[in-house]
Amino acid sequence: MNKELLKGTTDIMILNLLKKEPMYGYGMIKEFAILSKGTFKFKEGTLYPILHNLEKKGLIESLWKQNPGERKRKYYQITKKGISTLEERSTEWEIFQQAINDVLSYE
């Protein structure tokens, strides 16, 4: 998958993933691979700068916690601001996607 195509869409995908439940970095990567049927494979370390940036913007928040039988991990969860941003960005994305489809289906 072209890196340029992923740019600008990773934020929205992360926010959508965290809407369901708090997750940690490694779990997110695995979930992305499953949901995209292996299409979204990127260098795993590059996820963390994006997560930290979203946290700085107040769209997600993090906490260290330890589930039974697991080691201590940093979990991320979406904030109220994150949910409203996700809704706005999803609408924008749908419009954009529709426009691209319309242009590409032109013969």
Next chain:
Amino acid sequence: MNSEVQEVDKRIALFLDKVGNQINTEEEALKIKDELIDHIDCLTEELIDMGYSNDEAISKALMQMGDPNEIGYSFTNRDVVRKRNQLIRMLRMLSIGLLIIGCVILFVFTEYSTESLGSVIYFFNILNIVGFSSLTSHTNSKYLMNSEDIPILIIWPVKKHIYVEYIIIGIIFSPILILFGTGLVLGAIEDNTLWKLILLIIIFTSAIISTFLINKLRIPKYIVTNEGLIVLGKFISWTAINNVRWLNSYYKNENTYMLQILDNRGFPITRKIKVSNNQYEMVSSIISERV
């Protein structure tokens, strides 16, 4: 945290160091290290379950993580660099201002005694140890903020060590400071002017704290981009560089490399660039691809 890093594989430690080297502050780098270690451990365990040996699993896990320099640099937020630049400028003014005010008050209180001059030199010496030499290269941050050319690599200042000469000067001036300080305290008690003494202590302590804070805020020293090198705000195109020379040096008990950039006539274009051990390989391969 440090003991944890010591327990991890050397390759992982090197990877973490490379990431950390590109991150704005050491505190931020430490916070991120824990998270990255967890991710690499998860990946390694998964690969071992798939049948890889421990050694192979670590190598493959690090490959999957990506380029550590790129990961580290991605944490660098241009807004943060801009704010840091402003903060450094403010702290520098505050530090120098406080020091001048402190010195003037000290001279006035002690009626221009030679001991007070000794103490002033002592304070300047402390400031020299903790921070003045870090007050360089803010021009590079300006470039980083204004240019659209995304850097390939940022070369941070090599970690500063306490210079032996400053310690010696400090030791020489210590008795003067102790004598002078004791005299000042006794005089203040006698004259019932303890508030003056407290004021002086607050002023000098604040000056030292501000200088310490400046030292903690790292800003890029050299920037490597696709188009060329930025050294102290000056852009040097790859085409202007004819050759480079690496000099190995033993700088303040740490193995570092000195890079000399030469023009067509073989003359150095800039002063020698100090590159730390863990950034050497990366810088060397970038340069050999372009020069």
